[in-house]
Amino acid sequence: AQKVTQAQTEISVVEKEDVTLDCVYETRDTTYYLFWYKQPPSGELVFLIRRNSFDEQNEISGRYSWNFQKSTSSFNFTITASQVVDSAVYFCALREQAGTALIFGKGTTLSVSS
């Protein structure tokens, strides 16, 4: 069965610190898709990135970077030089090729103070 684990429930950092959010997933499918979403206090889930199982290339987008490692079934998310506006709940999610449902982790609440 598929499962997503975000072991870090809450993380607090001071502005300009780097922070890494961990995500470990379980699936028996060989083709699957991984996602990160951000949920600010307003409640709407905002898409950040999608990664296909056959593409292990890491990605950098501005202050955000993602490290996908199939060998350890991990898809970690790093924010460099964090800002107060990064404060939100971050969710990692998995979708298998044959499925239509997103399986979410429990989320990591990131608090960035100035």
Place this chain on the structure above:
Amino acid sequence: KAGVTQTPRYLIKTRGQQVTLSCSPISGHRSVSWYQQTPGQGLQFLFEYFSETQRNKGNFPGRFSGRQFSNSRSEMNVSTLELGDSALYLCASSLGQATNVLTFGAGSRLTVL
């Protein structure tokens, strides 16, 4: 380009009542999914509709139902409300393939008293 619109944003009901939530997807998106978010259980998949047909269903009791109209707009209904149904209900739309990104609405926050 308009996003996913959910109505109402907030509502309060009492136990035993029923509620209907509405979701208007992004234009051109034929898939609409519903998720329940609670502090205890997190984000859980309710069901997904594609071209007016329920394509997938999560592990929820039959009190939770939904439908999709020919214009892709979707509604979900919860009958005989229980206190535990208090949650944020999120709707998401997509083109319908596994690789597609789900775009979420702002949610409908239901409080059951």
